[in-house]
Amino acid sequence: MNEKLLAGKHLWYFEYYTGGDVGLFMKIARMVHSEQTPIQRIDIFDNPTLGRVFALDGITMTTDKDEFMYHEMLAHVPMFTHPNPKNVLIIGGGDGGTLREVLRHPEVESVVLCEIDRRVVEVSKQYLKTGEAFNSDKVELVFENGAEYVKKIKNQFDVIIIDSTDPTAGEGGHLFTQDFYRACFDALKDGGVMCAEAENALYDFNWTKIAYRRIKSIFPVVKAYVGFMTTYPSGFWLYILASKGLDPIKDYRFEAARAMSQQLKYYNEELHKACFVLPNFVKRTLEESL
Amino acid sequence: MNEKLLAGKHLWYFEYYTGGDVGLFMKIARMVHSEQTPIQRIDIFDNPTLGRVFALDGITMTTDKDEFMYHEMLAHVPMFTHPNPKNVLIIGGGDGGTLREVLRHPEVESVVLCEIDRRVVEVSKQYLKTGEAFNSDKVELVFENGAEYVKKIKNQFDVIIIDSTDPTAGEGGHLFTQDFYRACFDALKDGGVMCAEAENALYDFNWTKIAYRRIKSIFPVVKAYVGFMTTYPSGFWLYILASKGLDPIKDYRFEAARAMSQQLKYYNEELHKACFVLPNFVKRTLEESL
Amino acid sequence: MNEKLLAGKHLWYFEYYTGGDVGLFMKIARMVHSEQTPIQRIDIFDNPTLGRVFALDGITMTTDKDEFMYHEMLAHVPMFTHPNPKNVLIIGGGDGGTLREVLRHPEVESVVLCEIDRRVVEVSKQYLKTGEAFNSDKVELVFENGAEYVKKIKNQFDVIIIDSTDPTAGEGGHLFTQDFYRACFDALKDGGVMCAEAENALYDFNWTKIAYRRIKSIFPVVKAYVGFMTTYPSGFWLYILASKGLDPIKDYRFEAARAMSQQLKYYNEELHKACFVLPNFVKRTLEESL
Amino acid sequence: MNEKLLAGKHLWYFEYYTGGDVGLFMKIARMVHSEQTPIQRIDIFDNPTLGRVFALDGITMTTDKDEFMYHEMLAHVPMFTHPNPKNVLIIGGGDGGTLREVLRHPEVESVVLCEIDRRVVEVSKQYLKTGEAFNSDKVELVFENGAEYVKKIKNQFDVIIIDSTDPTAGEGGHLFTQDFYRACFDALKDGGVMCAEAENALYDFNWTKIAYRRIKSIFPVVKAYVGFMTTYPSGFWLYILASKGLDPIKDYRFEAARAMSQQLKYYNEELHKACFVLPNFVKRTLEESL
Numbered sequence A, B, C, D: 001m002n003e004k005l006l007a008g009k010h011l012w013y014f015e016y017y018t019g020g021d022v023g024l025f026m027k028i029a030r031m032v033h034s035e036q037t038p039i040q041r042i043d044i045f046d047n048p049t050l051g052r053v054f055a056l057d058g059i060t061m062t063t064d065k066d067e068f069m070y071h072e073m074l075a076h077v078p079m080f081t082h083p084n085p086k087n088v089l090i091i092g093g094g095d096g097g098t099l100r101e102v103l104r105h106p107e108v109e110s111v112v113l114c115e116i117d118r119r120v121v122e123v124s125k126q127y128l129k130t131g132e133a134f135n136s137d138k139v140e141l142v143f144e145n146g147a148e149y150v151k152k153i154k155n156q157f158d159v160i161i162i163d164s165t166d167p168t169a170g171e172g173g174h175l176f177t178q179d180f181y182r183a184c185f186d187a188l189k190d191g192g193v194m195c196a197e198a199e200n201a202l203y204d205f206n207w208t209k210i211a212y213r214r215i216k217s218i219f220p221v222v223k224a225y226v227g228f229m230t231t232y233p234s235g236f237w238l239y240i241l242a243s244k245g246l247d248p249i250k251d252y253r254f255e256a257a258r259a260m261s262q263q264l265k266y267y268n269e270e271l272h273k274a275c276f277v278l279p280n281f282v283k284r285t286l287e288e289s290l
Helices: A003-007 A067-081 A097-103 A118-127 A129-135 A146-151 A172-176 A178-187 A205-216 A254-261 A280-288 B003-007 B067-081 B097-103 B118-127 B129-135 B146-151 B172-176 B178-187 B205-216 B254-261 B280-289 C003-007 C067-081 C097-103 C118-127 C129-135 C146-151 C172-176 C178-187 C205-216 C254-261 C280-289 D003-007 D067-081 D097-102 D118-127 D129-135 D146-151 D172-176 D178-187 D205-216 D254-261 D269-274 D280-288
Strands: A011-016 A022-027 A030-036 A041-047 A051-056 A059-063 A087-092 A110-114 A139-142 A157-163 A188-200 A221-228 A236-243 B011-016 B022-027 B030-036 B041-047 B051-056 B059-063 B087-092 B110-114 B139-142 B157-163 B188-200 B221-228 B236-243 C011-016 C022-027 C030-036 C041-047 C051-056 C059-063 C087-092 C110-114 C139-142 C157-163 C188-200 C221-228 C236-243 D011-016 D022-027 D030-036 D041-047 D051-056 D059-063 D087-092 D110-114 D139-142 D157-163 D188-200 D221-228 D236-243
Touching (some): A011 A051, A022 A041, A030 D030, A041 A118, A051 A118, A067 A157, A067 A188, A067 A236, A087 A146, A097 A129, A118 A129, A146 A172, A146 A178, A157 A178, A172 A178, A172 A205, A178 A188, A178 A205, A188 A205, A205 A221, A205 A236, A221 A280, B011 B041, B011 B051, B022 B041, B041 B118, B059 B067, B067 B097, B067 B157, B067 B188, B067 B221, B067 B236, B067 B254, B087 B097, B087 B146, B097 B110, B097 B129, B097 B157, B110 B146, B129 B139, B146 B178, B172 B178, B172 B205, B178 B205, B188 B205, B205 B221, B205 B236, B205 B280, B221 B280, C011 C051, C022 C041, C030 C118, C041 C118, C051 C118, C067 C097, C067 C157, C067 C188, C067 C221, C067 C254, C087 C097, C087 C146, C097 C129, C097 C157, C110 C146, C118 C129, C129 C139, C146 C172, C146 C178, C157 C178, C172 C178, C172 C205, C178 C188, C188 C205, C205 C221, C205 C236, C205 C280, C221 C280, C221 D221, D011 D041, D011 D051, D022 D041, D030 D118, D041 D118, D059 D067, D067 D097, D067 D157, D067 D188, D067 D221, D067 D254, D067 D269, D087 D097, D097 D110, D097 D157, D118 D129, D129 D139, D157 D178, D172 D205, D178 D188, D178 D205, D188 D205, D205 D236, D205 D280, D221 D280, D254 D269
Parallel strands (some): A087 A110, A087 A157, A157 A188, B087 B110, B087 B157, B157 B188, C087 C157, C157 C188, D087 D110, D087 D157
Antiparallel strands (some): A011 D011, A022 B022, A030 A041, A041 A051, A051 A059, A188 A236, B011 B022, B041 B051, B051 B059, B188 B236, B221 B236, C011 C022, C022 D022, C030 C041, C188 C236, C221 C236, D030 D041, D041 D051, D051 D059, D221 D236
């Protein structure tokens, strides 16, 4: 990056975490793009340490430096739990990062990515490395509220990945309702697997509990897992895997996961199991939430 | 906390992460204590979300909300790796949190806590819940540079825990040298176990590599493990366990760990193993650092 | 100031100006005192450039560096307009700065200082240089809402100085009502002079207009004047002088003002006139407010 | 401005005043333009309260809300001091604000505006209201270091206005040297008048003293004056008027100033005199600087 840009310290980004009294700040070395869409505010800027940063409504979605942590954990745990994930639905994920990970799987024949905000996909293609995933022929883009879209689909997908923004931002709240999770269940084929990002264990743990309880009421197998996501609030991210029967620990494809992990930066075949070992307070809180 | 205090938004704490262009901000609802000691700056304040916060030289050491994550992972992994930890040395740790966790172990007969800054212990006793651990009769306080102290000790401790501040703050750098690690080796009895906090995987990963390489050159068994520490830079914390022969995964006391985990908020007997499963980039970087 | 304190940059004070999207930030080198009284939040801290800073509810009241600008302009313009100010009432002014300036006038026999918050006077005496003024035998302290106090007084003061906090903070709003200004009129002797701080021309100009219109409806002579106040919002401060007949420009004591200006840092006998020359937008806005 | 833009609070601009421990912050509702030229960093953004803001190297140059204060005071005091200002040179002033004020004077036949950074003029024309002034036929643009340009000119201008950026930013320092002031003297016709912005009385007062002393050593008549400039550091701005003989107070065109003041927002014929009445500390410091 240009040295003079690095020297300035007059433009800053502040992400206020839920509660409003703690948050992350980042220097803006260069403002790349800023836009108010009908749905939300998009900001893209460069930070000397984190590289390009992408934010929606003042909430960090991706940074060059660490987006792999989130996208690998969100995608590969359900993808390797399913024995043969041919048809995949990604709800949200307009930056393309989850899509990139899904497309690594050779079994995949088609991916529908349902993003509520067309502009997110457009700016990602223009400004973000993750946006390169949209070049694949296997991808079908649907620009619609994910909760509306999934209601219309029955028995079609092997894996559904919910890569939503925060429930408090933009239209993210629609993706945390019981109706939505039920519609996902119905949209999955027999043997299907769903995975949802489920917020963090410090500032938004209540949303984790809500999502866990609601998904538990619909799916027979539900397990939470954890992963580091260093620029998300607290760095301590939760995911919920649900299936119509498959167990993510007993049934996952260990050898395939081991083979792919060579090309990955975070996920590997051992982590697939280890990530389901929860710290006590997480385990207890989720149990009590039922 | 007083409602009027919560309403104010005029006093803020900024922790600048290494590099200076990313960091965490916290509202100061109440400034509790602020002091420049001969060694470092101490600040203690209350935040509505995180509770009481304790910082040295502008680097967060503990918050009521999440200090357990760090202290449990730093203490119990080495303590349960050792079959009978009677004599323990804590270097640093003047807030008392690691001490509290060590003292949960009934085998412990004595703990020496060697803290360079007497004032840290004094203000912790006065203002922090973690400071209550200093009331134990088993504790001997030594106010000295840990690197100097440990050089004088031979064959005395079962477990040494290095609970240092950042290598860039105060006198923290002394605790990342090869000489220091060798002195720790010599201060341990046969069968001894050492554990050191080893910074984070995003902003200070270079220090992790330095510590790992140096400890590897001295101890026969060295393994890195990870844990969430939500108010430390990136939330992604690393620890290095080293021993004169014991393996933290094969040799740890599973049943004792399971029994104690009832009273813990983070650590449990399963996490003891799972925390050694490293994300690919961490594993590769540490291997390449040798 | 201690060099190590100067080096830290982790504690900051933010004053948000009206509107909430512009403001002044100051580094806190040392937090001196922080307290929630029944009325308001008090904070006192040291800044390398500005010296000791005193704030109420997150609004800067005084700094060592520039408090003289405000206090001299608020006190000496009315004091030199009156031919013989023996009995003076200060409403607010609990820091002691206005009192110090009033006490420079040898004619003064007694000053009543009516401050709503006893703690403001107490901490000013303990921590602020301006607090030294309270040592004078001529001062009578009344701890009461100024609006309540002045209603009970008739025909007693030569000069009344309203040294309020912002109308939006604490109980400051009481001191901007028509009833209050009428009570001040009645509390003044014949020939009496009143002077009120009247906010700034950028962020709170509406309050200036309100105060001007209300005072105009009660006093026969009303004139606004201006002065720099470099750490108040915009730096552009307004004051309103009102009298029962005396004209601040034609009738002021030029020679006495000249004599005293030797010991002053801001006010002088020429500025006494010049400060009534208003920039066009101020003049027009005040005229239109009637 | 768009309501949703107003609601966001994640992008902020921080101007650090000299010393680095005090400054102004502004919310960035919309980032309009950001660019690193060979000379300096340009940023243009919208703030809900201040309107469009233009900054060079993190130092605020203009805001819609208050740029008139500075530009009127910088231009009209020298322009009305001169009896017939036909040929005017503006050094700096690439935003066009000073030019707009100069062009109000019907006597003006030509204005040379010498701006070191061509991009400042270009973005001002594109994004700032002040940039409209560049449409005038009377303007000749020279893109060159003002100190170099003026050295080549002799006996050509009636009025020279130095509208520089801060001496510490970009190439601003060149415009505070004795050689530069002497070259300005030589570039003026007999009877010529020069006026320079001269920083503020709180954070950069040393530069005022330096400029005052250097100009005094060259021009026979030198007088400092003051004006509010609410978004510049401290809000308390200084200007230095110098001439080959004309006195700004005795010789200025009172009637013409009165006539024009109808269309101005700050300057008027009375303020022309009043602005030369200095607070004591300013007067004393400038006297002592000689």
